[in-house]
Amino acid sequence: MKALLARALDLLYPPRCVSCGAFGPSLCDGCAARLAPARGPDRCGRCGARRDPSAACGGCAGWVALDGASAAFEMEGPARRIVHGLKYRGVRDLAEPMAEALWPLVRELGAETAIFAIPLHWRRRRSRGFNQSEVILGRLGTRPAPGRLERTRATASQVGLDARARRRNVAGAFRYRGPALDGAAVAVLDDVVTTGATAEECARVLRAHGAGRVHAIAYARAVNAPGQRPD
Numbered sequence: 001m002k003a004l005l006a007r008a009l010d011l012l013y014p015p016r017c018v019s020c021g022a023f024g025p026s027l028c029d030g031c032a033a034r035l036a037p038a039r040g041p042d043r044c045g046r047c048g049a050r051r052d053p054s055a056a057c058g059g060c061a062g063w064v065a066l067d068g069a070s071a072a073f074e075m076e077g078p079a080r081r082i083v084h085g086l087k088y089r090g091v092r093d094l095a096e097p098m099a100e101a102l103w104p105l106v107r108e109l110g111a112e113t114a115i116f117a118i119p120l121h122w123r124r125r126r127s128r129g130f131n132q133s134e135v136i137l138g139r140l141g142t143r144p145a146p147g148r149l150e151r152t153r154a155t156a157s158q159v160g161l162d163a164r165a166r167r168r169n170v171a172g173a174f175r176y177r178g179p180a181l182d183g184a185a186v187a188v189l190d191d192v193v194t195t196g197a198t199a200e201e202c203a204r205v206l207r208a209h210g211a212g213r214v215h216a217i218a219y220a221r222a223v224n225a226p227g228q229r230p231d
Ligand SMILES: [Zn+2]
Pocket: 017, 018, 019, 020, 021, 022, 027, 028, 029, 030, 031, 032
């Protein structure tokens, strides 16, 4: 019955690429080929920000708990439409290519790394119907993390805030429930990483529960531009 309904919906609304609108899979090959990698030698080895090698990196100077962050693509063009397609339009199929793009990052961290999805506040999760980071993590199919991260209070959108305001906005917003992490290597996964303020706050909490190495991984890396429209 469910399959029949899905087929009827496909006939009424044939699936299209979220980026260019071409009929077919939710991300077409052409748009997938246009994704801009957010990695390379011109970037800070710790946070992935583009940098002048002769100067210290401003992107991760404020990080205390977070060892590093990496993202698959720049938050531009198709990547932006993919992130928005999953998060705001609920196109869950997109979690598949997003998880695929995250695989090399996960492999670099090592199989022993426990990955936590960055949580939404329960109220936002209820209104959206899902947490996009959990959906992506589910597609990755890595072994379950030993406990769970929870968001204890709703926070204002980080959009339009500078790095310092972002840190203040998420301070004390998370807690960890589960066994002591005993020096374990862990990672937090989000759809987008910008200044890393949210990941840093999660890392602080995980370290307080014994985590050793803490990394952040994300599908897309956005440049912090206070005043821009929501991602
Ligand atoms: Zn396309």
